[in-house]
Amino acid sequence: MAIRYRFAALSAAFVLLFAAVPALAEEAEIEIEEIIIEPSEPAPEDAATPAPPLQQTVQEVFTPSSGSPYTEDIASPYWTTPMDITDEEAVWNMLMQPITVIDPGKKTTEKSQVSIYREPDEDSKIVGEVTCKSQGVRVIRHEENGWSLIECYSSSFHTPASETGAWNILVSGYIKTAYLKEVQPSDQLGLVVDKLTQRLYVFRDGHLLTTLLVSTGLVQHNGKKYQPYNETRSGEFLLVSRIGDFSSDRLICAKAIRFNNGDCIHEVPHVLQKDGKTKNYRSTEPYLGQKRSHGCIRVQYHETPEGVNWRWIYSQVKSNNSRIKLVIWEDWQGRQLSEPSPDTVLYYNPKGGQYYHRLDHCNNGKGIVFTPFTYGELDDQPYSKLTCCPYCNPPERLSDIRAKNELYAPGGDHEELLNSLRADYYAYLEQE
Numbered sequence: 001m002a003i004r005y006r007f008a009a010l011s012a013a014f015v016l017l018f019a020a021v022p023a024l025a026e027e028a029e030i031e032i033e034e035i036i037i038e039p040s041e042p043a044p045e046d047a048a049t050p051a052p053p054l055q056q057t058v059q060e061v062f063t064p065s066s067g068s069p070y071t072e073d074i075a076s077p078y079w080t081t082p083m084d085i086t087d088e089e090a091v092w093n094m095l096m097q098p099i100t101v102i103d104p105g106k107k108t109t110e111k112s113q114v115s116i117y118r119e120p121d122e123d124s125k126i127v128g129e130v131t132c133k134s135q136g137v138r139v140i141r142h143e144e145n146g147w148s149l150i151e152c153y154s155s156s157f158h159t160p161a162s163e164t165g166a167w168n169i170l171v172s173g174y175i176k177t178a179y180l181k182e183v184q185p186s187d188q189l190g191l192v193v194d195k196l197t198q199r200l201y202v203f204r205d206g207h208l209l210t211t212l213l214v215s216t217g218l219v220q221h222n223g224k225k226y227q228p229y230n231e232t233r234s235g236e237f238l239l240v241s242r243i244g245d246f247s248s249d250r251l252i253c254a255k256a257i258r259f260n261n262g263d264c265i266h267e268v269p270h271v272l273q274k275d276g277k278t279k280n281y282r283s284t285e286p287y288l289g290q291k292r293s294h295g296c297i298r299v300q301y302h303e304t305p306e307g308v309n310w311r312w313i314y315s316q317v318k319s320n321n322s323r324i325k326l327v328i329w330e331d332w333q334g335r336q337l338s339e340p341s342p343d344t345v346l347y348y349n350p351k352g353g354q355y356y357h358r359l360d361h362c363n364n365g366k367g368i369v370f371t372p373f374t375y376g377e378l379d380d381q382p383y384s385k386l387t388c389c390p391y392c393n394p395p396e397r398l399s400d401i402r403a404k405n406e407l408y409a410p411g412g413d414h415e416e417l418l419n420s421l422r423a424d425y426y427a428y429l430e431q432e
Contacts, residue, residue: 049140061082063082064236067171078138085208085336096190099185101183110258135242136236146176149173152235183323190418200213202313212287214288217294228422255314263296265310265326268310305359305391337410344376375395
């Protein structure tokens with residue numbers, strides 16, 4: 001059975017370079033000494049040196065099943081809906097459609113996993129793992145022998161739990177048809193996390209309500225080895241359990257909800273000051289908008305102008321049977337961010353404000369009506385020193401967008417380290 005994957009070899013120099021990266025404690029189930037990193041001052045922008053223009057090309061349309069051998073519009077529309085957050089109708093329709101999960105029986109827990117087999121036979125090679133009850137799969141076809149061909153991003157976690165080490169690889173294979181269960185998600189909310197933009201998009205009543213900053217998983221070194229299982233698995237999920245607050249070392253991850261085995265979505269972690277009450281987010285909050293976690297999804301605690309933060313979302317999840325759908329879009333190599341129009345209106349506080357905003361009001365400056373200017377003026381004085389507001393999340397600077405597009409340019413490899421750590425999996429597949 002065919003298995004779809006993308007792989008690039010990593011040079012020895014690159015491995016040596018990354019070996020010096022310190023581990024950051026988070027919500028991982030293994031013990032890692034926490035290192036608190038103080039945020040540094042942003043580097044000053046050189047308004048006299050505009051970002052170089054990039055060659056404009058026709059962009060490939062990416063979907064969660066990009067590269068799959070099964071190109072038909074099969075199963076949940078999650079798999080074939082373009083990853084375009086501006087198409088509200090298509091995204092909302094995708095979020096509201098049934099999801100097929102795995103449920104082998106009454107003894108199944110939310111941390112149980114079943115194997116995906118290369119052939120419809122339990123004696124054939126295992127090509128991946130899928131988490132029960134919460135992770136959606138794409139059903140390609142049902143066989144007459146009681147097996148079904150499915151596709152999903154393998155939810156391999158750290159060994160010895162994982163049979164394969166197929167770290168977030170889109171795989172196809174067989175599981176027993178009796179395990180498949182279709183679930184209708186809630187029409188209350190729908191959540192989209194895009195690993196390319198590192199944003200959480202909150203949909204309600206058919207429309208995009210607001211956008212929040214997140215941090216998904218980052219492959220890190222724990223002092224002994226790299227942890228490829230840190231990469232947040234992409235796919236289609238249901239929020240299944242309100243875990244509440246939990247801690248890892250000194251970090252407190254508030255209001256967590258499980259969505260995939262040990263991975264949760266929760267508020268960006270904090271530590272408590274000596275008074276035991278005051279929350280300090282300095283070691284984690286500055287890195288929202290970047291990969292940083294050990295697999296969980298960290299979400300901003302600042303309220304957007306729409307009054308939404310992770311605590312608000314948590315309050316909407318009334319029970320462990322909420323059935324709210326969370327989809328995670330893969331940051332496929334070749335995906336590119338759109339450049340905002342120069343006429344896009346932004347706002348700032350001319351009386352000493354340090355941020356630029358997407359609206360004329362923001363919780364980061366309550367009671368202040370901001371002054372408008374345009375995105376095209378962002379590199380001009382007096383706007384060139386402004387930074388992107390971490391509350392309302394306006395468009396990133398053009399230089400930052402182009403830097404990310406260069407990293408994700410077609411033909412490159414933005415995750416060389418992770419791909420190198422997948423080498424054992426590909427060697428395993430070649431074994432008899």
